[in-house]
Amino acid sequence: MNTSRHPIQCLIPDYVLVEIAKQGDAEEREAALNTLAVSTTLRSARSQAEAARMAAGPAVVATQGLREPAVDRIIRDAKNTRDTGAPIVRKEGDPPVGDAAVDEAYDHFGHTWTFLFEVLARNSIDNAGMTLDGVVHYGKNVDNAFWDGDQMLFGDGSGTWFTRMTKSLTVAAHELGHGVIQCDGPLVYQGESGALNEHLADVFGVMVHQWLLGQTAEDADWLVGAEILAEGVQGRALRSMKDPGTAYDDPKLGKDRQPAHMKDLVITLEDNRGVHINSGIPNRAFYETAIALGGFSWERAGRIHYATLGHPQLRPNSDFRRFARLNHRVATQMYGANSTEADAVAHGWNAVGVEL
Numbered sequence: 001m002n003t004s005r006h007p008i009q010c011l012i013p014d015y016v017l018v019e020i021a022k023q024g025d026a027e028e029r030e031a032a033l034n035t036l037a038v039s040t041t042l043r044s045a046r047s048q049a050e051a052a053r054m055a056a057g058p059a060v061v062a063t064q065g066l067r068e069p070a071v072d073r074i075i076r077d078a079k080n081t082r083d084t085g086a087p088i089v090r091k092e093g094d095p096p097v098g099d100a101a102v103d104e105a106y107d108h109f110g111h112t113w114t115f116l117f118e119v120l121a122r123n124s125i126d127n128a129g130m131t132l133d134g135v136v137h138y139g140k141n142v143d144n145a146f147w148d149g150d151q152m153l154f155g156d157g158s159g160t161w162f163t164r165m166t167k168s169l170t171v172a173a174h175e176l177g178h179g180v181i182q183c184d185g186p187l188v189y190q191g192e193s194g195a196l197n198e199h200l201a202d203v204f205g206v207m208v209h210q211w212l213l214g215q216t217a218e219d220a221d222w223l224v225g226a227e228i229l230a231e232g233v234q235g236r237a238l239r240s241m242k243d244p245g246t247a248y249d250d251p252k253l254g255k256d257r258q259p260a261h262m263k264d265l266v267i268t269l270e271d272n273r274g275v276h277i278n279s280g281i282p283n284r285a286f287y288e289t290a291i292a293l294g295g296f297s298w299e300r301a302g303r304i305h306y307a308t309l310g311h312p313q314l315r316p317n318s319d320f321r322r323f324a325r326l327n328h329r330v331a332t333q334m335y336g337a338n339s340t341e342a343d344a345v346a347h348g349w350n351a352v353g354v355e356l
């Protein structure tokens, strides 16, 4: 089965975990290998779930569009198991339960839902009121967060390299972003189309964060996962959209490998051919566009990107250039041929060496 078409989408790439396994002591190696094993198991479970869904056919979605647009959240506590059907510990409207991971996930889901609804006029992940289903305390010391096609799973982190994943709104919004991307523009999770998938999830992540804080493009830090690095790790975040390649440089974690320009595009078989690596290039392009436009990233740059994601001509195997050209065409259609917006999009891609 082709696992790249319906993969599990994770926040922390395998190559970082492999680095930890190589550099760490016996205990650290075990923790890193444990997290790697979790993503491998999830990947195969995901493939099986996809196969079952395809076999069952598209019978059950008909009534979802009739729901009133309102956020609907459920948070499950896996209690350090890998049970994605664990009991629900907080559902929509319930007061805080006092468990930080539960309450953080609930709040981040709420902010992300409201962003999608108020800014993009979208009713949840599938635009049909889908329940946001999160699993916290997923596995034991798991240094990762995942979108498994139906749910968001959050590990507690080992405490050595990463802390609990729910600490970060950008992480939660990134994972929910994968859900939106899956529904609108199923970009194959491999090579440049996979890097675009990661890129768009990062765009959702930072935009929700900036929107909640009321930050302009100029004022924002453009970091993804600033809150999840464990104490003592040398770095600011997991990724920087403003300065790809500079987010961390740590003896055990290794160095941030993201390029910021096409001339540094990384050719590798690792990480589904660099989906978490080369996403630095479109990330930087988006940052450049947002800065050129000024103001709030979600108002123009974000809307153009969102419309590009939902565009019928976005191909599942789109590469950077194809996406960039469509992105520019969408800006032209939305704002006019020689508009500031279309020029800013062209400038963004030009700045990272993607020719339109």
Ligand SMILES: [Zn+2]
Pocket: 009, 010, 011, 174, 178, 198, 201
């Ligand atoms: Zn991701």
